[in-house]
Each structure stands twice: as structure tokens, then as C-alpha cells.
Amino acid sequence: MTEPRTSLTLEAPLDARAVDLHAATTIVDGLQISNWDRKTLEELRAGGISGVNATCAVWEGPADTLKAIGDWYQLAAANPDLVALATTSDEIRQAKIDNRIAVLLGFQNTSSFGDDFRMVEVFHRLGVKIAQLTYNIQNLVGGACYEPKDSGLTRFGHTIVAEMNRVGMLIDLSHVGNKTSLDAVEASVAPIAITHSNPTWFVENPRNKPDEVIRAVTGAGGVLGCCLYPLVIGGKEAVLKDFCQMVARLVNELGPGRVGLGSDCTRNWDDEFVGWLRNGRWQPEGETKATWPEWPEWFVGPEDFPRLTDGLDKAGLDEQAIRGVLGENWLNLFDDVFTGRKI
């Protein structure tokens, strides 16, 4: 994200009730993939966010992931007033009290495990609490949202799901293929998340999820994190009211405990990084250079989270439901999954 922030004064001022509710809630963002530094973390604090699943690997293998985790340890050590690495919901609740950001380290791929199932426990011990099974294309674990054919969950994938269940690492299906997603729900003995996607009935896109997948995930105790990334909301022309009405409909259809937010904020990157996300090392760059999409004026970064609270209030959700969406549902899911399972 290189464009300048847009002021919160763009639209009508927020209701005082929404402002109070926002301030009183432990807010958790289901996923951000920003280029983290003190300034970027301060944006979260400005937005009232207390916990975030921060992506520290997308295409990286084990060795490069260790470096990314080392960077996080350094950043946390250098900014103890602002950030704390967390591995429990209680630590996120405490961060709210301390006015800090609790960071859960997360992967958007299982490439960090390489070909070795033992790496699940290794990275779990290093603080990684959430891992998406696949990122955009087929990997050793399963099919992905931009791969024309979906292998389903592979033999290695079954090993990985069982190992994640055992150690207590949350499985994320956001960029995963639909067949692999359904297989994963069936294979997993713990609830699963979609940390940052919307329903295809909201925007038809490979990154969004058909009802079958959403119902499988939430029916098994999981949570869908509604996503603000321009691609999955219909671009920069998307309307806040429509987004909040989508969330309200999901809450009504799936139940108040099953919906959260996963902004997919991509702050502080240059265009080279979006090329990396697009192509990794798996294909040549091609003639068209990848560029970041433009975000809607009402949501360009974490500081705009209060708008969502206001919008959810205006969409008719009650206070308890809004608290659930803003963070409580993630916290409950983390409490459930992070304990691990006997396999």
C-alpha cells in the first residue's frame, strides 16, 4: 500500500454508540500481511485493534521462514510498549488492557514446513499459531484457489492436518481450493478458519467461498473472517454499507459466533512485493508487472476499523453480535483450537 491514508472524516461522523462499543471491544484482525514496522503497528493501535494474525510466510521455505520469525522477535523486542508476540487469547485480552498489539504469527502457506511434517511442531514452538494450507497454487498439501484442478487434500496434507490438530495450530482455508477445503474440514478434528474471504454470493471471485465451503467450516465450529481486500469486495468502488450488510446476513445465517473480520491489510509495501505474491518463484514475471489494487476510500488501513463498527451497527446487528464479529469470535476459536488435540 503506497497511497496516502484517507481521513476518517470522509463520510458522516461515527455514532457515539459505535465509538464507545469499538473502544470497549477486544478487536482482532483475522489477517494482515503488512511490511511491519513501528509505524505500521501504530496504525493498528489507532484503529483500536488488540490482536492480529500477522503473516510471516507466503512462499518461504523453512529456512527463509526462520529469518522472518527472527525479524519478528527483533521487532517485538525493540517495541515492547507497542507489541507483544502472543500464543493465547488471554494474551490478546491482556494486550487490550495494556493498549498494545498482540501478534499471532501466521503462515499463508505450508511451504514453511517444506516436505517435513515435523516442522509443524517446530514452528508451533516458535510461536506460529495459524497456517493456511495452500497459497494460490497447488502445493504438497493440496489444491488452491487459482489452480484450475484441485487435487483435494493430499496424503502429506492428511499428515499435516493431523499434526496441526495435535499441536494446536489453527488451519486457515482462505486461499485454499474448495475441494481441498472440504477435505480438510472432514479430516480435521479441530475447528478450522477462513481468516480472510467473503462469500461468492457477495463477489464472485476464486478467492471467495461458495456456501458449501462456508457452511462446512462454520458448521464444524469454525469462523469466517470477512475480508476488505479490494479484489474480494468488488474493488475500490465497493460500498461500506454493502459490506456491513453482507456481514449482518452472514451472522444471521450462520449464527453470531461464526463470523469475524480479516482485513488482509497490505500496508507499507512497494510494488515488488505484490509481484512476489503473484509469481513467487513458480513462474516468470511476464510482461505485465503486478501492481497493488486501490482500496475503497472508507477502508484503506487498520485505522479505519471504527468505520466497520459503525457500519455493523447501522446494518442492524446487536451489540453482542458486533462484539463477536470484531474479535470475540476469533478469541473463542483460538481458545478452542490452541489447546491442541489428542490424535
Add this chain to the structure above:
Amino acid sequence: MTEPRTSLTLEAPLDARAVDLHAATTIVDGLQISNWDRKTLEELRAGGISGVNATCAVWEGPADTLKAIGDWYQLAAANPDLVALATTSDEIRQAKIDNRIAVLLGFQNTSSFGDDFRMVEVFHRLGVKIAQLTYNIQNLVGGACYEPKDSGLTRFGHTIVAEMNRVGMLIDLSHVGNKTSLDAVEASVAPIAITHSNPTWFVENPRNKPDEVIRAVTGAGGVLGCCLYPLVIGGKEAVLKDFCQMVARLVNELGPGRVGLGSDCTRNWDDEFVGWLRNGRWQPEGETKATWPEWPEWFVGPEDFPRLTDGLDKAGLDEQAIRGVLGENWLNLFDDVFTGRKI
């Protein structure tokens, strides 16, 4: 392979005609995965073999593969009277004249490329001339023979096939899934090999190939290397005559230029290695420890190659066809593929 060799005197002595034909032919083994040392290489010389596709990676990633290649450079440098690393058919023909073994470095997986298509050229420049697309289970490139669901050739797989075509690295489908195999034949602009498998009509096994795959490969100018590994010939009770009749039938059905041999010899390993082949790092070892299969008495290693020449003669193949099966068909395929293709 830990069992002792069986003497060539087990069965009836070889026909003098077969012995002469064997000695006059440039013999190429389409694949061996032995634990190479001077003694193991001398077995090839004793068997009259001049060229071999020697596996130097199965589950290894890029860094471990570099080590394996370094080991080969050391072994070749220490035994210049016996072995030469080769990258052309002419070097194999020269090795025959010099009474040496020409070794083509080969992979049984694309794990050596990691997630980076550029590694195809890197390893090609280091002397790797043949790579199997997948080994037993799903990988980034495609589905495999022991993976219940076959993804087909993935998006990364299409990149890899194009890159192998470009640099002139032979694609091998032996452990690849059938759907991925058919996709690869369609995607490749150069002929493809099955270096070490038999038809399923000979022995029904996931490692053997249905007619559809064999005909696709050989119809596109490729070669099927008939395999001696116990699993794919029916175990240690398999009969030499049956094997040679299978080869003769394939020659008659597919044409004299389309059939070769790929013994899959596994000399000089202990049981730990077969556990590595079986489980890699992708699943726990389980309760049953993997062990090597027993080979039939008439073929326990490279020294038994003359038996095959005798058997092919007795199966009614003419001299030209036998020369093709023993090596000329591989040499012609290498000449064709190793030049590379403009993509």
C-alpha cells in the same frame, strides 16, 4: 540390497550369439538408484553396461541435491579409469570404447527444483539430464502413482515442463500419476521417457502403466524402459522368460525404437534407505519397518544384464531390436531431447 549376488551359472549357460551381441552393443540402463562406490560401478562394467541414468535425488530439496551432485563429482574424479560423468549420447558411446561407465545424473523427483523454475537450468548446467516429475506422492508439479487423487500437471508443472524442454532435460514419468503423465505428454514439445516401469497388463501395480499412458509416451517419440524391480515384475518368483516375452510384445506393438530397459537396481543400501524412499519426511515411519524386496535369482544386479540379452534373443527379437532395447533406443532419445527446444 544386502543379499549376496547369485552366480550367472544358475540357469542354462548363455548362447554364444547372445554373448557376442551383448559385447557388441552399447548398453544403457534407464535407471539405477544404487549407493554408488567403486565396487557398485564395477558391477555395471561386469554386466557390460556403458551408460546409466543414476538417481542422485529422490526427496531432496535444492541444497541437499547439491551435496549429492558434489559426491558424484568426487566419485568420478577418484575413479577416472572406471567412470565419467556424461551429458551426451556420444559420451556414452565413447565410454563403451573406453570400457568405462558413462553416468547421466538424474532426479526421481522435482523436489530438487524447490519452488523455483530457475533451478531447472541451474541443475542442468551441473549435469542433470533427466528428471522424473513426481515421486510417489503429490508434489508442486503434479500427481503421483501412490497418491489417491491425481491433480494433473499443475500451473508450476507447466512452467517446469517448458523449462525442461528448453534446456534439454529429459522428462521421466515412471512414478508419476496417469493423469499428470498424459498432461505432461500433451504439454511437452520434446519426447518423454518412462525410464523404469512395465505395463499394467504384465503386472497390475500403481508403479506400472496402463496402455493409454504407454501409447501416449511412445506415440510422441518417447521410450518405455522395462523394469526389473521385484514389485513391478511380480516379485522374486517372476520368470525371466515372461519378462523377455513382455519386452518382445512391447517391441512388436510399439515399434522397435520405443522400448528400453531401466533396471531400477538398488545396490549397496541398508534397510534405512528403503524407509527413506517410502516415507521421506512426509509421514511418520509407522509400525512396520520398510524392507527391501527380494529380487529373482536370475536378476539381482547389473552383472545379470547378459541374461536379458540371452532372454530377448530366445523371445524371438532380432538383433537390431535387441540392440535397440539394450541401449540404442535410449541413445537416440537422448540425442533428440538433450539438444533442447526453442520455447
